[in-house]
Amino acid sequence: MSNILEARNLTKVYTREAALDNISMTIPGGKIIGLLGPNGSGKTTLIKLIAGLLVPTSGELYIDGHVPGEKTKAVVSYLPERPYFQNSMKICDMLSYFEDFYADFDRQRAEQMLYDLHIPLDARMRTLSKGTKEKVQLVLVMSRRAKLYLLDEPIAGVDPAAREYIMRTILTNYGEDSTIIISTHLITDIEQILDEFVFIHRGRIVRAGNADDVRIEEQKSLDQLFREVFKC
Amino acid sequence: MLRKLFKYDFLAIGKNMWIFTIIAICLAVVACFTFNGIYEIGNFIGNAPSDRDMALGVSLMMAAVMLFALCLCGIIAYAVIGMIMILVRYYSNFFTDEGYLTFTLPVKTSTLLHSKILSGISWFAIIGVVVVLSFVAVATTIAAVTGDSYLWEVSDYYTVEPESISVIGEIIVGMTETISFVIAIIEPVLLMFLCVTLASVIARRARVVIGIGLFFAVNSVTSALVTAGDVFMSYITTEYFGYNYYIDTATQSVFYILLYGSILVVSYLLNRYLLKNKLNLI
Structure with missing residues (x-):
């Protein structure tokens, strides 16, 4: 399967410090990849670069063979770590919004998922709890038939029951050819679904590989390996 | 889209x-x-x-x-x-x-x-x-x-009615005044947007307030330029052509078009550049 993402010597410098420092990586299609690292390691910056929200200071980045822009945004489904809704909008308005702008959005699938979650379509965003907003956002993002899903801390702010639902939603709603990049520092909750992992620290990739290899060859869970690598 | x-x-x-x-x-x-x-x-x-x-x-x-x-x-x-x-x-x-x-x-x-x-x-x-x-x-x-x-x-x-009606003069004055009127509607919107973008790029708090402040600061400078330009243009045209309604009005409109048109173009291009390259959502 061809590579969905290719980064060469990717660097992002903010005013004073480098958030990403000369990163090179290749991500194949059809995989679930964990982008793992402690807080402030550069995970969100990398995801924002892939989503096209930031411009790299130097280096090259290709998504599905294109530099981030209009074409890549049509194939990337991005879940940021915070809700991005207009509070005055109803859920059904958001569905129409996604339907209007994303050709790959499956409205029926979204409505079914919202029905399963007992979330009314006519509810206004401002009336929803934080957890419900996160669920609605996840439903919208996972209802697209995207080639690449970018999920930035999808389980950070929700209770364990919601985490389970989110993981199930991710697993049951992505196509076999699609790739999912999940950024988190809560490894225990997601490690069973990961095919590959990338450990990132202070803007550099410190280790990357196959999740099963770690389990079989090193007889360790990713969580154990994470604790070893990022020991304070 | x-x-x-x-x-x-x-x-x-x-x-x-x-x-x-x-x-x-x-x-x-x-x-x-x-x-x-x-x-x-x-x-x-x-x-x-x-x-x-x-x-x-x-x-x-x-x-x-x-x-x-x-x-x-x-x-x-x-x-x-x-x-x-x-x-x-x-x-x-x-x-x-x-x-x-x-x-x-x-x-x-x-x-x-x-x-x-x-x-x-x-x-x-x-x-x-x-x-x-x-x-x-x-x-x-x-x-x-x-x-x-x-x-x-x-x-x-x-x-001020012209002393003698000139068809070409009427057309030129009409055109320049129409263009300057259109620019006068578009320019403040673009300038306001640029000021908010600039404030959002450079500041972390009170961005809208800073943006509005910037807008009024730029507007004060341009108003001063317009006043000075009006006086200068009137002086120059009267000096060279004597008083002529068409020349005076058209020159004034062209001055507005050049000044506000430049602000409009700069506001648009700079804003587009900042949004494309310097966007940093917190």
Whole structure:
């Protein structure tokens, strides 16, 4: 399967410090990849670069063979770590919004998922709890038939029951050819679904590989390996 | 995509602005009736049969004048609120959490900016029409009630008729004034957007306030330039051609076009560059 993402010597410098420092990586299609690292390691910056929200200071980045822009945004489904809704909008308005702008959005699938979650379509965003907003956002993002899903801390702010639902939603709603990049520092909750992992620290990739290899060859869970690598 | 973006932007601003627009129109109607009332009360005071009636008339007059002034202030406030609404929509859709959705839509950054400009200009024009018509309605009521023609005398004072009619001169003046009028509608919207973008790139807090501050600062400088330019242009043209209505008016319009047109182009290009390359959603 061809590579969905290719980064060469990717660097992002903010005013004073480098958030990403000369990163090179290749991500194949059809995989679930964990982008793992402690807080402030550069995970969100990398995801924002892939989503096209930031411009790299130097280096090259290709998504599905294109530099981030209009074409890549049509194939990337991005879940940021915070809700991005207009509070005055109803859920059904958001569905129409996604339907209007994303050709790959499956409205029926979204409505079914919202029905399963007992979330009314006519509810206004401002009336929803934080957890419900996160669920609605996840439903919208996972209802697209995207080639690449970018999920930035999808389980950070929700209770364990919601985490389970989110993981199930991710697993049951992505196509076999699609790739999912999940950024988190809560490894225990997601490690069973990961095919590959990338450990990132202070803007550099410190280790990357196959999740099963770690389990079989090193007889360790990713969580154990994470604790070893990022020991304070 | 531009059409869809424009639709969402226009409706998002309109969600509250339609209510304010209706209120502004109602205020204009109330102001017209109130002025009529003020005139009637004035007559009543003039013919008051007793001191008690006169005192009552004066109290009523004060209340009516205050109501009239409040209505006029309300119409001006409507214009200010409208501009703030356009700015807040621009800011919240681009630089708050909403930006995470806006800037990941599969559209070019310039298309996003164009939709904001179009919706901003549309609302700016609607607000302008409502405010101008409201004041025209009030002015017409004043003229009709008082029977004075001073309003029209004031407008006559500003209309300098040329000594001899020139068809080419009329066409040139008409064209340059039309272009400068169009630029005068678009330029403030683009400049306001640029100021908010600049504030959002350089500041972390109170970005809208800083943006508005920047806008007024730039506007003060351009107003000073316009005044100085007007005087200078009039002097130069009169010096070389003597006084000529067409040359004087057309030169003034060309000066406006060059000045505000440059601000418009710079605002657009710089804003597009910043949104494309310097965007940093917190």
